Amino acid sequence: MADYFIDISLVSAAVSRTASPVPKGKKGATTITKSAVKSGISTPAKGIAVDQRMLDLSALNLTEERSVINEEIPKASFAREKLLEEAKKVIEAEGKERKKEVSLVVIGHVDAGKSTLMGRMLYELGRLDEKTRLANERGSNKAGKSSFSWAWSLDGTVEERERGITMDIALQSMSTPHRQITILDAPGHKDFIPNMISGASQADCALLVVDAATGEFEAGFDRGGQTREHVLLVRSLGVSQVVVAVNKLDQVQWSKSRYDEICDFLRPFLVQSGFHPSKTKFVPVAAMQGVNLVTLNGEAAQELRQWYDGPTLADYLDQLEPPARDIYAPVRIPISNVFKGSSSGVAVSGRLCGGVVQVGERLRILPGDETAAVKMIEVKDESVPWAAAGMNVTLYLTSIDPVHLNIGNVLCPPTNLVPLATTFTARIIVFDIQIPITSGASIELFHHSRDVPATVSNLIATLDRASGNITKKKPRVLTKGTSAEIQITLRTQSLSGPSVARPIPLESFSVNKDMGRILLRRGGETIGAGIVLEIFG
Numbered sequence: 001m002a003d004y005f006i007d008i009s010l011v012s013a014a015v016s017r018t019a020s021p022v023p024k025g026k027k028g029a030t031t032i033t034k035s036a037v038k039s040g041i042s043t044p045a046k047g048i049a050v051d052q053r054m055l056d057l058s059a060l061n062l063t064e065e066r067s068v069i070n071e072e073i074p075k076a077s078f079a080r081e082k083l084l085e086e087a088k089k090v091i092e093a094e095g096k097e098r099k100k101e102v103s104l105v106v107i108g109h110v111d112a113g114k115s116t117l118m119g120r121m122l123y124e125l126g127r128l129d130e131k132t133r134l135a136n137e138r139g140s141n142k143a144g145k146s147s148f149s150w151a152w153s154l155d156g157t158v159e160e161r162e163r164g165i166t167m168d169i170a171l172q173s174m175s176t177p178h179r180q181i182t183i184l185d186a187p188g189h190k191d192f193i194p195n196m197i198s199g200a201s202q203a204d205c206a207l208l209v210v211d212a213a214t215g216e217f218e219a220g221f222d223r224g225g226q227t228r229e230h231v232l233l234v235r236s237l238g239v240s241q242v243v244v245a246v247n248k249l250d251q252v253q254w255s256k257s258r259y260d261e262i263c264d265f266l267r268p269f270l271v272q273s274g275f276h277p278s279k280t281k282f283v284p285v286a287a288m289q290g291v292n293l294v295t296l297n298g299e300a301a302q303e304l305r306q307w308y309d310g311p312t313l314a315d316y317l318d319q320l321e322p323p324a325r326d327i328y329a330p331v332r333i334p335i336s337n338v339f340k341g342s343s344s345g346v347a348v349s350g351r352l353c354g355g356v357v358q359v360g361e362r363l364r365i366l367p368g369d370e371t372a373a374v375k376m377i378e379v380k381d382e383s384v385p386w387a388a389a390g391m392n393v394t395l396y397l398t399s400i401d402p403v404h405l406n407i408g409n410v411l412c413p414p415t416n417l418v419p420l421a422t423t424f425t426a427r428i429i430v431f432d433i434q435i436p437i438t439s440g441a442s443i444e445l446f447h448h449s450r451d452v453p454a455t456v457s458n459l460i461a462t463l464d465r466a467s468g469n470i471t472k473k474k475p476r477v478l479t480k481g482t483s484a485e486i487q488i489t490l491r492t493q494s495l496s497g498p499s500v501a502r503p504i505p506l507e508s509f510s511v512n513k514d515m516g517r518i519l520l521r522r523g524g525e526t527i528g529a530g531i532v533l534e535i536f537g
């Protein structure tokens with residue numbers, strides 16, 4: 001991979017994150033689908049996988065919820081100062097009185113063994129009981145998919161089980177001695193990369209699973225392989241720590257030289273992708289047999305023990321650090337899902353990209369003029385009085401007609417709005433593309449869970465990747481590996497739609513790192529990633 005030297009360290013990682021406030025106790029209204037294998041992150045009805053981007057309000061059957069508009073709004077419990085003080089106190093207790101909380105996206109090429117690894121890991125850590133394991137084993141045997149028995153713990157939908165692939169992000173949680181980990185199991189298949197982007201934008205750390213089998217690791221890394229694309233994507237989205245599980249070592253007779261070969265190949269690639277070597281760990285495993293996931297004991301691990309006595313995968317996960325969190329920033333919540341709560345009106349979920357939000361607060365929905373009141377907040381299925389930067393939250397909203405809530409909208413305080421953009425400049429790095437980017441090129445712009453058609457309206461300059469200095473003004477084209485400053489202009493959504501593009505809420509990276517990251521795709525391929533510099537409206 002000598003030609004591979006993309007440096008995306010400019011897209012630095014400062015994802016906000018925080019501990020959970022003390023839950024108020026579970027409310028009966030939590031009837032959405034939180035107990036389903038696929039969580040409410042993208043699954044509004046039990047057992048039905050929905051492509052988030054396809055989710056429109058007509059599917060939600062929300063019309064009868066109009067009565068919630070005049071519902072009584074609960075009172076906010078804290079004055080702002082007090083709220084921040086309380087949040088600070090809880091955050092400082094994290095790691096001392098309570099386990100640190102991190103969210104982990106599991107990435108890698110299709111069939112690398114991501115779901116199997118997480119399913120087995122959940123079992124080893126006691127999160128998956130024997131009854132469920134046996135049921136999965138029986139079910140997968142009956143379906144003629146016995147090798148997917150462990151993956152069934154995460155691949156919960158009929159279609160996923162039939163096809164033996166993950167299509168949407170599955171949400172699970174597990175606990176190691178010092179960490180409470182939310183797991184996002186991302187689909188490896190390239191058709192589902194938009195779902196993966198949505199999941200990865202909610203993660204702090206990544207677990208990269210690679211298949212050690214002869215030819216398989218290489219296939220995952222070739223053009224079109226997802227190992228390479230996933231790594232670049234998650235780094236671009238702010239993930240700065242990665243644990244690499246070199247899986248299926250049983251298929252290569254537990255060969256140390258094969259393990260070393262893979263590590264030696266990936267190490268420079270991860271550095272070039274912007275991961276600091278100290279935040280990059282490697283671990284040999286065999287997911288199916290449960291070797292070196294939580295322990296290196298037992299007969300199955302015998303051969304690996306001949307040459308490995310380092311940390312297990314669980315040991316490495318137990319060292320992941322939650323990134324810094326900015327509770328003093330204004331509240332920003334890009335909506336990744338909208339769904340109906342059975343007795344609690346409409347609910348939205350997403351990651352808090354700044355600030356602290358509390359029950360009783362009124363939030364503006366951008367784009368648009370509407371506001372909604374927060375009736376209830378849930379974090380990991382628990383009802384809580386407030387939530388802070390970095391948490392993945394579900395907000396139950398009232399005082400709003402649900403037609404105004406859409407995936408990709410951003411919630412913010414009415415007094416501190418997110419700027420709306422149709423034209424802005426960005427600093428990007430160009431991925432491994434074959435057709436260069438020219439001025440006027442049509443692209444799909446991804447920002448959190450929103451994707452909109454856009455045009456590269458101006459190639460302003462190419463930049464030196466290390467220093468950021470201009471190397472050439474007004475370049476004619478951008479080729480692979482280039483760092484550049486460009487102008488992006490949104491296009492109209494459809495030919496029959498309005499002639500002026502609808503602006504989207506966006507913030508420059510210098511103001512809010514989580515709100516200032518973008519991805520550029522073209523023809524189903526990610527062609528670049530970058531940060532927002534200046535918004536022109």
Ligand SMILES: Nc1nc2c(ncn2[C@@H]2O[C@H](COP(=O)(O)OP(=O)(O)OP(=O)(O)O)[C@@H](O)[C@H]2O)c(=O)[nH]1
Binds near residue numbers: 116165187249250
């Ligand atoms: N021999 C062997 N096979 C494994 C191991 N881990 C996973 N597999 C097999 O690899 C296949 C793919 O596993 P999955 O867990 O579905 O892979 P995945 O990466 O989640 O796939 P997608 O979600 O579709 O991207 C299944 O047949 C597993 O049984 C392992 O350690 N050894």
